Amino acid sequence: MAKKTGENQERKTIELALQGGGAHGAITWGALDRILDDERIIIEGISGTSAGAMNAALIADGLSGESGGRKKAQKKLREFWKGVSDAARFSPIQRSFWDRWIGNWSLDHSPSYLMMDFMTRSFSPYELNPLDINPLRDLVAEIIDFDRVNSCDKTKIFVTATNVRSGTAHIFQQPELTAETLMASAALPYLYKAVEIDGEAYWDGGYTGNPALFPLVDDCKARDIVLIQINPFYREEIPKTAREITNRLNEITFNASLMKELRALMLLKEIIEGEKLEAEEFRRMRIHRIHTDRNVTNLSSSSKINAEWDYLVYLHDLGYKEADKFLTKHWDDIGTRSSFDLSYALQGSIRPVLRCAADIKDDTKDDAKDGKNDKTGGGKEKRKKTS
Numbered sequence: 001m002a003k004k005t006g007e008n009q010e011r012k013t014i015e016l017a018l019q020g021g022g023a024h025g026a027i028t029w030g031a032l033d034r035i036l037d038d039e040r041i042i043i044e045g046i047s048g049t050s051a052g053a054m055n056a057a058l059i060a061d062g063l064s065g066e067s068g069g070r071k072k073a074q075k076k077l078r079e080f081w082k083g084v085s086d087a088a089r090f091s092p093i094q095r096s097f098w099d100r101w102i103g104n105w106s107l108d109h110s111p112s113y114l115m116m117d118f119m120t121r122s123f124s125p126y127e128l129n130p131l132d133i134n135p136l137r138d139l140v141a142e143i144i145d146f147d148r149v150n151s152c153d154k155t156k157i158f159v160t161a162t163n164v165r166s167g168t169a170h171i172f173q174q175p176e177l178t179a180e181t182l183m184a185s186a187a188l189p190y191l192y193k194a195v196e197i198d199g200e201a202y203w204d205g206g207y208t209g210n211p212a213l214f215p216l217v218d219d220c221k222a223r224d225i226v227l228i229q230i231n232p233f234y235r236e237e238i239p240k241t242a243r244e245i246t247n248r249l250n251e252i253t254f255n256a257s258l259m260k261e262l263r264a265l266m267l268l269k270e271i272i273e274g275e276k277l278e279a280e281e282f283r284r285m286r287i288h289r290i291h292t293d294r295n296v297t298n299l300s301s302s303s304k305i306n307a308e309w310d311y312l313v314y315l316h317d318l319g320y321k322e323a324d325k326f327l328t329k330h331w332d333d334i335g336t337r338s339s340f341d342l343s344y345a346l347q348g349s350i351r352p353v354l355r356c357a358a359d360i361k362d363d364t365k366d367d368a369k370d371g372k373n374d375k376t377g378g379g380k381e382k383r384k385k386t387s
Helices: 022-037 051-063 070-088 097-101 111-122 135-143 146-151 179-185 214-219 242-275 301-305 309-333 342-346 357-373
Strands: 012-018 041-048 156-163 169-173 195-197 200-204 224-229 286-291
Touching: 012 022, 012 051, 022 041, 022 051, 022 070, 022 224, 022 301, 022 309, 041 051, 041 214, 051 070, 051 146, 051 156, 051 179, 070 135, 070 309, 111 301, 135 179, 156 179, 156 214, 169 179, 169 214, 179 195, 179 200, 224 309, 242 301, 242 342, 286 309
Parallel strands: 012 041, 012 224, 041 156, 224 286
Antiparallel strands: 156 169, 156 200, 195 200
């Protein structure tokens, strides 16, 4: 049930950072369901990658226009994930009898999955799927109204894809979002051809921003980022089998860019607090995290392509419960302090030499002076979409 907003209830504005992770994106669906239930929460911006980008676009579609609202956004989310499940019923890649018997949501013993795994290691998608058939593309185009997404003035959407040629993150945003931009963000190179947009080729955004945080810092006013994390940072046990090693490598790979941005935010926080900087451009970000680490560590990477409805509902419920716990425990932290300890991002790493505040202030003054002398419009360039 949505929390009714009364005169004495404080509204809080947040930004959402949504990771990708295939079917595990249903965890994010559940967390978003809970957040949308709470009418005290205003979502200013969402940065998403892969499945996270699709969840973000669905929310913008639901919220957009006079007919939009929280209930419609929740309806769009459910419609999409049900559509994913319905389409997967016709896939030859299903859990084996043994997987079902032992109650395993993964496909580790599925002959069809093992065959696909072997084929994708031996042949590229240009050889296996020359016609580039992708049912997910059709589903995205059918369910998401991109005119509504691009005209949504309630929530900014940022979608990350990886530029194949430069190896850098590219951020797509309104009003340029299309089904192709979402597919670019989800194009795993061993499963799908690179998605070409305006002459550039793109792979899954998880390699360079899962999700990208800098658009939320640069382009949004709210200072509270709520990260909905799918890939766990930490695992207690050392992987020993080939499949376990591959699974852990995937998690590390798809968290690397996030760790880098969290490290940058942590260092910026230390500069601001240590040097007592007060300029607007040095405002401190507050980071919060919703995760299901205790549950997903028991799932292998093959479970990310399992789209059975019962499984997606199970993941949705996990996300909903964790989001509810977060809001209950950390509501007072939003707008006040970070509830996620960013020192984890610096654990065991070498700290760079930090410039003193005086140098930074001098640079700021010089930039301001240059802006006044610039007759073409203030000297402030528009932020590039490729970083």
